Amino acid sequence: MAQEGVKRLYRSRDDRMLSGVCAGLAEYFGLDPTLVRVGWVILSVLTAGTGVLGYIVMAIVVPERPTSE
Numbered sequence: 691m692a693q694e695g696v697k698r699l700y701r702s703r704d705d706r707m708l709s710g711v712c713a714g715l716a717e718y719f720g721l722d723p724t725l726v727r728v729g730w731v732i733l734s735v736l737t738a739g740t741g742v743l744g745y746i747v748m749a750i751v752v753p754e755r756p757t758s759e
């Protein structure tokens with residue numbers, strides 16, 4: 691029951707490496723998924739693994755894109 695014109699964040703079904711979080715973020719922001727993945731790895735290394743925890747949380751919380759779209 692999403693409102694018309696409201697942008698929603700979903701995990702990707704098609705362009706996924708693990709659970710589709712980075713590809714979903716890339717699609718939401720209009721970026722290349724590879725850039726988002728590289729940025730996420732750099733963030734994870736620089737923050738001593740906090741990026742990994744964030745990825746796990748997003749994989750649980752962010753819904754997967756419905757098949758009807």
